[in-house]
Amino acid sequence: MKITTKLWIGLGALIVLSPLGLFLPEHFKAGAAWGEWGIDEIKKLAGYVPKGLEKLAQLWNAPLPDYTFKGWEEKGLSHLSFAYIISAIAGMAVTVMVVLLIGKLLARKGK
């Protein structure tokens, strides 16, 4: 088997395992990454919401916010895991396509 085939299989395994990135923080009661809090959290932590932060925080409406479907934020872990896997597949597919395109434009041909 070619090494690239093995690596693609490895990536597939990581996709399936990706909900661990949800389960482990949930199990150990860990919150957001440092400096990546939502507006409510920052109000709790700092005692106020910085004005500029409040304005800019809503700047972008991502189609799959936080690797889930809009409106699914409060659903259970099984739903969130499903959305997480779909997000991993979608994100990796777009990433791979963009890199292949850039590679096609940049790389030396025939070598």
Place this chain on the structure above:
Amino acid sequence: MHIPDGYLGPATCGFFYALMLPIWTAAAKIVKKTLKAKQVPLLAIGAAFSFVIMMFNVPIPGGSTGHAVGGVLVAILLGPWAACIAITVALVVQALLFGDGGITAIGANCFNMAFVLPLTGYYLYKVLSYNAPLDSNRRVWAAGVAGYIGINVAAFLAGVEFGLQPLLHHTADGQALYSPYGLHIAVPAMAGEHLLIFGWIEAIVTALVIKFLQRQAPELLKEGRG
């Protein structure tokens, strides 16, 4: 380490976009000279790997979470400039599609994770694995150390970027306009959690994949020229 929108003021956001433009241009030029067409699939795999490994949030019990980036690994295999492009694509997709990392902070996030992290890790690996046989344990150790240091330098920089905000932007009565914590809190928090926990994840991931490739495809370790 994905700085969201609203945490960095306009000056910092603009500064890092301006800083990254020539870096991205240089990366494109160098990769154009050095990357072979047959390496492109590996670059795509590297970018996808970085994308998905960042979804593996590792908890500090009762505290925050963090993750590996995989950038040092890509740099070891394909060079730091190709890694810069691969990680940049992963970070831009994360920001645009998933709101992970801010649109305004893409410059800063790419500087930390797509430029400094792979570049530091790559040259450290080169020094530590100098003249080491392809199948030697020294290469595995070198990869682990390079991963650990690379992500920690990036985390330290993110801490500095967060920590400068209250100094740069505040109201007359001292309330911060953007990220509210100064250097004395932001730097120890970002540096500390990566030194203690998340740095080791990057180290282990990098070392294990290099070990795997030593057995399966040692030719990939032959050169990772920029």
